[in-house]
C-alpha cells in the first residue's frame with residue numbers, strides 16, 4: 371500500500387479544513403441552555419462523549435446514559451466506522467432508547483487529511499447489525515460538534531471527563547481552535563491504539579481509531595490532555611463475549627439488554643472469522659467502563675506515547691516508550707490490565723433498569 375506524504379500537507383491544509391467547517395458561524399458560548407439540557411438527576415460527574423457510532427459505541431453510550439452518577443453533557447459524532455450521517459442517526463437512536471435528552475451534534479465527515487475508510491463490513495451496513503431498526507429521520511442539535519466540544523469544556527472547566535470512541539478528528543480540531551481546553555478537561559479516556567504487547571486490527575501494529583486519522587491522534591497526544599489510553603489489547607483481553615457470556619447479558623431481558631446484544635450480529639461474524647475471537651468484543655464499552663469507574667483499570671503505567679504519521683508500514687501505531695529511551699516526559703496513562711468481571715457487572719447494571 372502506498373500513500374502520499376501527508377506530513378507536508380498537514381500545516382497548510384489544517385486551516386483549509388477549519389475554513390471548510392464554517393466554524394466562524396459558531397462562536398464560544400453560542401449554545402443556549404435549551405440545547406444543552408441535562409437530566410437533573412443529581413449526577414456527580416459530567417461526561418462529553420465523541421463517537422463514530424457503530425454497534426460497540428452504542429453499548430458504551432448506554433452505559434454512560436443509564437448511569438445515575440453520570441451526566442452526559444453532549445454527544446459529538448465523528449466519521450469513522452460509520453459515515454457521519456449513519457453514525458449521527460445511530461447515536462440519536464441510542465440516546466432516545468435511553469430516554470436521555472443529551473444533545474447530539476454532527477461533527478467531522480472525514481479525517482483531517484486522508485480519505486475515510488468506513489467499517490460496514492464489521493458492524494453491518496447500518497452499523498447496528500442490519501436487524502431492521504428504524505435508524506433514520508432523527509434531528510441532531512443545531513451547530514457543529516467542534517464548537518460544541520469547546521463550549522462544553524469551557525462551560526464546565528475542571529469538571530469534564532472526555533471519552534473518545536472514534537477517530538480523533540473532532541477533538542484535534544477543537545484543540546487547534548482552543549488549545550486551552552486541554553488544561554480544562556479532568557480526564558480524557560481514549561479508546562484507541564495498542565498498549566503493551568498487543569496486535570493491531572487494521573495493520574499488524576495499528577488500531578482503527580488511531581490509524582484512521584493519525585494526524586488528529588498526533589495532535590491530541592501532544593496536546594497536554596490528561597490521556598488514559600484503553601487500547602484494543604484491553605478489549606481482546608477483557609471484553610470478549612462468547613456465546614455463554616452473550617446469553618447472560620441478553621437474558622437480563624430488558625429492551626436495552628436485547629439491544630446491546632442483537633446489534634452485534636455483524637460484529638459477531640467478523641470476530642469469529644477475521645479477528646479469531648471467541649465472540650464479539652466491545653472495545654468502546656470497556657473504555658467507557660474505565661471512564662465511569664477508574665478502578666476497573668487494575669494496572670496502568672505512565673508512558674510517553676507517540677503516533678506514527680509517516681510510515682506506510684506502521685502508520686497509526688501508538689508507539690509506547692516502555693523503557694523511557696526517548697527521555698521525554700510521560701503524556702499518557704496506558705491501561706495495562708482491566709477487570710473483566712467488574713466491567714461486565716457495570717454493563718449488566720446499566721441495562722437492568
Ligand SMILES: [Ca+2]
Nearest residue numbers: 422427535536
Ligand atoms: Ca467506535
